[in-house]
Amino acid sequence: MRPLLSTLALVTGLALGGLAHADAPPRHVDATPNASFNEYVPGAARLEGRLLAPCCWDTSRQTLDIHGSPIANELRMEIRRRLKAGESADDIEADLVRRYTTKILAVPPDNPLPRMGTVLAVALLGVGALAARMVLRWRKKAPELPGAVVPVPASGAPHDEWDDRLDRELDEAD
Numbered sequence: 544m545r546p547l548l549s550t551l552a553l554v555t556g557l558a559l560g561g562l563a564h565a566d567a568p569p570r571h572v573d574a575t576p577n578a579s580f581n582e583y584v585p586g587a588a589r590l591e592g593r594l595l596a597p598c599c600w601d602t603s604r605q606t607l608d609i610h611g612s613p614i615a616n617e618l619r620m621e622i623r624r625r626l627k628a629g630e631s632a633d634d635i636e637a638d639l640v641r642r643y644t645t646k647i648l649a650v651p652p653d654n655p656l657p658r659m660g661t662v663l664a665v666a667l668l669g670v671g672a673l674a675a676r677m678v679l680r681w682r683k684k685a686p687e688l689p690g691a692v693v694p695v696p697a698s699g700a701p702h703d704e705w706d707d708r709l710d711r712e713l714d715e716a717d
Contacts, residue, residue, distance in 0.1 A: 580616075584623045586632040591619055594639060594647050606649050 588608060596603075596610035596618075607615050607622075618639070625635050645651055 580619060580623075582623075584626050586626050587619075587623050590622055590626075590632045590636060593636065593649050594618070595649050597643055597647060600646055604649075 591608035592606050594607050596605055596607055596612055596615040598612045598614050599605060599610065603610070605615075607619050622635055626632065639647055650656060
């Protein structure tokens with residue numbers, strides 16, 4: 544019975560160890576960045592920020608400009624080489640999407656996020672217009688308060704009963 548339990552424990556341990564290893568993120572060694580990455584290439588930073596590193600789509604989802612894997616560095620060098628050769632950024636992006644599918648895009652084409660700015664701006668304008676309308680309606684409906692002080696120009700300002708009363712009380716206080 545003891546050898547059967549030992550064998551069962553060993554098989555279970557190996558199976559669980561294999562499952563844990565299967566769920567572990569893929570390992571890759573960070574490659575040292577190429578010195579050419581310090582060189583300014585027009586359009587390279589924008590394009591590298593729009594594309595994901597293909598080695599870690601499911602785990603880190605980092606774009607090429609910040610990912611340090613060998614494949615990310617190779618793609619960055621390819622992008623920079625092709626841009627220097629005069630190819631447009633849109634053509635390079637379309638070629639990489641053809642090679643790697645739309646999974647390489649940091650923001651997929653069917654993502655509603657880019658349209659959210661427009662939606663929020665229109666909504667805020669609408670809310671602002673409604674608030675202005677409500678304030679104007681409230682001001683129109685506000686009753687005139689009896690005895691409300693109406694600002695009058697300093698020259699030739701008329702005296703009312705409150706001014707007279709205040710003057711009397713100030714005289715009595717002296």
